[in-house]
Amino acid sequence: MLKRFFGKIGIAEVLLFISVLILIVVVAVPVLLILWTALFVDGSLNTKDIIHILSQPGTYEALKNSLVIAGGVTVLSTIIGVFFAWLVSRTDLPFKETMKVLFLVPFMLPSFIGALAWKMLLSPRSGYINKFLVDIFSLDASPFNIYGLGGIIAVETMYLFPFVFIQVAGALERMDPTLEESARISGAGLLTITRRITLPLMLPGIAAGALLVALYSLAHFGVPAILGTESGIYNIPTKIYEQIYQSGGSFVAIRTGTILSSILIVAAGLILYAQNLVLRAGRFQVIAGKSMRPTLLKLRGLKIPILIFSLLYIFITVILPTATIFLVGTLKTYGIAFTWENMSLQNLKYILFDWRMTRDAIWNSFYLSLAAAMITMVVGVLISYTIVKMKVRGKFILEFLGVLPFSVPGTVIALGVILTWSGKFGINLYNTAWIIFVAYIARYMAFSLKSNSAALEQVDDSLEEAARACGATHWQSLRDIVIPLIKPGMVAAFFLIFLPALRELTTSVLLYGPTTRTIGVAIYALNEDGETVYAATLASVALVIIIVGQLVIKRITRTTVQGV
């Protein structure tokens, strides 16, 4: 019996065992520790402290702010996302294909860099737009103030609405046009069709996108940190950061953090559960039949005004903040005018070569992201393979563990990692780069699982069975058949992790030590210290890396599409 058991163990089984172990140690243990620390003190349930912490005005305010911000961002993103999705897929708007790409650009730009740009443009004291308007109309005070809930909601919306846009535009394009045509031939006009057929059918997609926005916004650190802290506005993640940062990492602060984190975990769980319900209820088979072009609404006289409006929207939300970052990054000091004498590449040279702190930050981010992406990609393949292809009992545990990090916000992961790797289990990684590395793996595992599972589901079981029938072992068929076929998915997973990790802020900001700043942390710290110009210069470097990376992804995905 024992021999038979061991006889079955090959390299594949060993690797699988290791990946499951990684998933448990890196993902499950930190989350459980957070819940445990929040709920129990010395092994008994501790309701008194929980109530005490939650009834403090600071925490209560943070909870309220998180809800207000998430609510506002979700509503705004849904309206904007649905409107633009409908515009590019159901009207005769010119340059639709280009617009579609442009609307997705905010997706790849880090929102905290956007917040930084908007601070430079609209801060009441020195914002460029404010100053410009005051000069022109000789106003007494600045017309705009980006600091506050309104500013936070506006900036987050700019970067999160693509979640709704991509869901709805995709659903509209996949929808069988005859569903709308049959309503037309039944006598319904375009407005009636939109109201009674198209919108109801899109509802699951809209809801799914909106819930995703809510999930991200609720746990978002960067924008509230840059635009809220200044005027004393905290949401849950920034409150956790503030508590831990002020107390120098004291246990009391960490406990407060775990209680707030538990609320985030529960909220995220509820959101994902709701999304699951919506998607299941909406599993209409709207994709079928020979597809003809759907009837497009002719915008007629509104065509040009709407086109200008869309381009203006893209200009304001994408081009203006990006250009601001690049321009401010070249200034001698913050606040002076953009003239040739005031601008130079000195800052760039300084942060890339001369200043140890920024040089280290770039290097740290680079090797941490690279290593995390490699490990996560490989482990992700093995776990996805088990989930998608193997008929193992109890694989639902794997599936659950796999999606868990997707619902766990970055702040929570950071806290969990601190609890797990600060000597509690004999290993102390605190203040080393390793702790960030472990946190990145936990944070981005879900990306890898998603991308690799999607790729694996495309590979029909029979392909592997054919290899086995030809005499290949399980391991050989994996190596020679499956891996080559899912390579595009693996490459996509790699970049899906590498690029976001490179600019990561939320998790790193709680974990960095004196020598382990990352790019995101460095930009954030520079901004906090009032070094706005250097923050902008470093942000420009990050943006260039991101843009180049995105172009590489596009290149790769295009060639693989041609290859298939």
Next chain:
Amino acid sequence: MAHVRLWNITKKYGDVTAVNRLNIEIEQGECFSMLGPSGCGKTTTLRMVAGFEDIDEGEISVGQKVFSSSAKKFYLPPEKRDFGMVFQAFAVWPHMNVFNNVAFPLQIRKMPKSEVLERTQRAIKYTGLGGCENTFPNELSGGQKQRIALARAIAINPTVMLLDEPLSNLDPKLREEMRFEIKDLQRKFGFTIIYVTHDQTEAMALSHRILVMDHGVVQQIDTPINIYKNPANKFVFSFIGLSNFLPVEIHDGAIYIEGAAESGPITRLIPPEIREKKMTLAIRPAEIDFVTDGGVCGMVRKMTYLGDVIDYRVMLGSVEVRVQKSRRKGIYREGEACMLKFNRFLWYGRES
């Protein structure tokens, strides 16, 4: 007086002419099929009638009313045409139950509630969906979904019904059943049917007249029996059923398979329409008999059971002929010598 009239219809997509100078007149109450391979322009034609595609040239009218006209720059949108239409992919709305799906066109026309109820129930009853009113489409089978689509189309009592391959997504048995139901509905309601299909048996079973189309050009418009018996050209002949096209030559007062004069003549009666030495003989596999005397000599190369029928490939010299005969007429083995008699055949020139 034609009910639906398509006059000189042309439709181009860029450089490709999808439909070229099409003229059709369809009678009131007629079942008119458009048959052809995919991409022949039949669906485009139907969509132009429905109003989903505009026309580059020509005019479409129903009764006295012009629906599309290139000359008058007039185009009535689909929702104003009062057609019933059924699509291949069912196109029933998954977020509405059966009743609401069927009632939709009536509600759109703002009919009084009682009339909506009465008409919807009637349509549901006639399409055999009674009792399913509150069911949602995803709980129903493909056949039932297509019944919803049919009920929805007949609910407004249309004078013209457009059917775009309505049965192609159903399994063969159900397809046959639904054919009869569509015929029945037409008898009850008296609407004109324009039916698009690529399945010739479906067209044969349903239609009063069939239009065979290829590359946007009409090949033949005729009754099913004439289409089958007197196909206008080789394309129609081959599209409408199994076919043999045999190269033949005429010499010494008889017709021979080309290069196989030693097998014996097909016939000594040379029809007057034959003016060339080399022609193509078109014959259906079922029109060839095995005989013991006075036929063309050949050898059975391959024999395949198809159930009731046996399919033979017989070599006449170097030319292969397909023959289908009932099993009861005796069985020839592979490699066995045999003699074939050609019964009903048609002549086409070599190039046509």
